[in-house]
Amino acid sequence: MIQLRNVERTYKTGAGVTYVLRRITMDLREGEFVTVMGPSGSGKSTLLSIIGMLDDSWAGEYYLLDQAVHKLDRKKRADLNRKYIGFVFQSYHLLDNLTVYENLDVPLSYRNISRAQRASMVAEILDRFQIVGKKDLFPSQLSGGQQQLVGIARAVVGNPKLILADEPTGNLHSSQAKEIMELFKKLNDQGTTIIQVTHSEVNAAYGHRTIQLFDGWITSDPANPPATSPEAVAR
């Protein structure tokens, strides 16, 4: 489903160029549940942003469902994002001034979907996530777990093939985290590909494989044993 070949991301700094990601090469099959781990600053979130097409300033090759993303312009990348990808954020990132219902409607409003069809899709997702009773509440009236539930519902509402979750339980206590991870597992079982970034070994256990990043390098990837690690480069 996803192939990354020698993807690199740099930032210009006063002193020169700082590498955030280096020669990232990886493959993801459809239906996989992959966890990306690593210490802070290792490039996990940047990798997720590149896969989610929120970041344009990278080098290398990126194929999504056989489409060469690296050859597409910004608009076409945004089209791919809308069509195939849903995001879940650590801080939920719900829009404060919109109700739960309206928050779920936002991603659909950016797709070419009629109002009636959007209403039915939102109703279906409210029902599926059992949050119908909360549809008129504002985010500030929900607990953290409930907010993240809505965040996941919002990511799923457009039936994406891929969900990108950036530390989805980072702001939740353990029981809430467990519920959320169960939900991801269920979505994965239903066929949705998931890439999550996390610090939690417990959460990582829900996935099929774990990729380790360190200082922008992949240091471990079970699907690709000779991963390009700093040690390997040194050799």
Added chain:
Amino acid sequence: MNGFFDDFCFGLRMLRKSPGFTLVAVLTLALGIGANTAIFSVIHAVLLRALPFHNPRQLVAVNTTEPGRQDDIGVSYPAFLDWRSQNHVFEGLSAFRVDDFTLTGRAEPIHVTGAVVSANTLSLLGVAPMLGRDFNRQEDQPVGTGFPIILSHSFWQDGFASDPNVLGQNLTLSGQLFTVAGVMPPGFEFPVERTPVEFWTTIALDARPLNGSPPMTAQRGVAYLDVIGRLKAQATLAQAQNEMSKIQDALNKQYPGNRPKGIAIVPEIDQVVGETRQGLLILFAAVGLVLLIACANLSNLLLARATARGKEISVRKALGATRWVVVRQLLTESMLLASVGAALGLIFALWAVKWLTRLAPAELPRISEIGLNLEVLIFTAGVAVFTTLLFGLIPALHATGTELASSLNEGARSGTETRGRSRLKDVFVVIETALAVVLLAGAGLLLRSLLGLGRVDPGFAKDHVITFGLDLPDRYRHPQRIEFYRQLLPRIRRLPGVRSASAAFPLPMSAGEVKTSFGVEGRPWKDSELPVTTLHLVDDDYFRAVGIPLLRGREFDARDDAPGATPVVLISQSLAKQIFRDENPVGKRIRPQISTGNEEVPMRLIVGVVGDVKGEGLAAPAIPESYVPYAQLPFAPMSVVVRTAIDPQAMVPALRKEVQSLDKDLPLLHVETLEEYVDDSIADTRFETILLGTFGALALVLTTVGLFGVISYTVVQRTRETGIRLALGAEPRAIAGMIVGNGLLLASVGVGIGLGGAFLLTRLMRSLLYGVSPLDPTTFFSVPVALLAMALLASYIPARRAAKVDPMVALRYE
């Protein structure tokens, strides 16, 4: 006190820390306060300042009115004497008129204006001469050789080098001998007009027989004097009105040969201010709206700062500061801004007052008294305090009103603003947009009036015509007057660059006018029902020189000037229509009630019909006019009109030379082009339009800047939201559309409310408008379009910035 000093020092530091904010705030306030100060200084000088007389509230103007006319038509001296002797409500009544004089016998003949007044005038006004003596009662009649004259302080200074021995000196004015009796103190002026008179003499000047006619003071039919009175201490305006009306009714019955007249008594200050009051008050209201808009802008800036300073305020409160202490701190900063703004505003007002004085129409009285005096400074200080409370209080209360725990939490978390604060900012933008709509609608209506007036045909060709008056002294009897012009005009016509030349009284749109009733042959109307015409005395070639078209019959020519010629008259088209409807008036006869002496008023043969002239200004309807050859009625001070092929002003030295080659003691008076007369007639509309237009433009700029500020601020506040939306698939265009839509929504609500306000308020301007309804559709369409266009621009720039937000950065914004 210590607290206040600390607040002051901290406030200074805070303002120094944000120079951009401080500069914008101070400049906004300087513009708002400065404009208000400048307009208030005009209002104060023209409307509010007491007249420079003793107990001025007791002074009233006694105006004579005619059916269908609101203005004062003047009173004859015999009628004035009847008023004075028969009333019981006035301590005194005084009659006066203003005239041009030529001072001769010194280096160069110079033109001066003087007032001919009844002898009790200065004592009635309660002001005594600084040097010499007041007039005495006997001096209302000619006594001795010279007429008594009292000089104004400025005339004494400039014309006599403040000579303390000026008393008793003889002066020759327009060929008459005068003897200086006194000098008035500085600042005294009467009547209160744009150009103060330079001396006063008594009504005895009018008590001489003139060119064989009875003295002016003996003619009950010649209404030429204005009257001022001082009410007795117990008398009211209504009592005076009542009694004077009764006296006039009795006079109307006693002298049925004169048209019946009425009396209107108005406070003297209202008489002086005249019709300028409404225009000035509208301008004052308009400039007040500009200040409100400026305050709304500042409130928004302060609300934005309050968000940024939320944590600081929370920490202060957590450390024990009461709400009042924090509010005081914030208000001190506002007061600092207002004070600096007011100081800069005063400098701006100094410049603006000079500009206003140059721009002001000629009829705006007391304009020379405009200045920044103590009252104006107190007003400015008051405005500074008022604006401080207006723009500072709400943000201060709002910033300090939130719950401590939530604000600490909020401040620590993100520095984002509360929903209430955001809504308050929107409210301010809506308010300022609404105010701008009201201002722009008013300015638009006036502009449309002015443009309409510019297209009005005055009825004559105003370009390339120079005019000047001549004050022929009394030694010029009627035949000499006719002869003088018979010599002068051909000389002028021979000058290179002159196309035609003539003389007339009065010129169109000049202040003077002769209104007279007239009979029509074969129509037995009662004297009191006779129609009225404005009479002009004209020399040969007048209609060609001024460019008034001849529609029927012929112009005057040499045969009308010959002694014993048939009395003739030319009438205007509107007079022809009014009296003769569809008949041809040429060959019919009318009898204007005016003559040069004691002979019977003659019937005059209508020899032609000429086009209508907007004689009373472009905004006034054409009036029925008639023209008589000067040679047949040579009584008035004529003005010369010269049509030129070159710049008319360039002709003035040559014209002066020709006049003075005939009489070296004749200066040219009131040298003006016809274009200037036309311009002067719409000067008040132009003045109001320029000022209201300036305020409207200022309002538009402030509102646009305000909207830009709020939308820009919103874009920053919504960075996180923008990032989320982009992450959820929004296209940058949709983000830009959302921001622009937000700006346009605010502007549209403001425009809607503003249109409602304008709908109610512009009808107050009805009297200032010409040819345009207070609800003019063009204005009411253009103003919203202009404002929404500016709103679009103000929103588009921040919207573009929003569309370029990097979602990665935005999502890390927290």
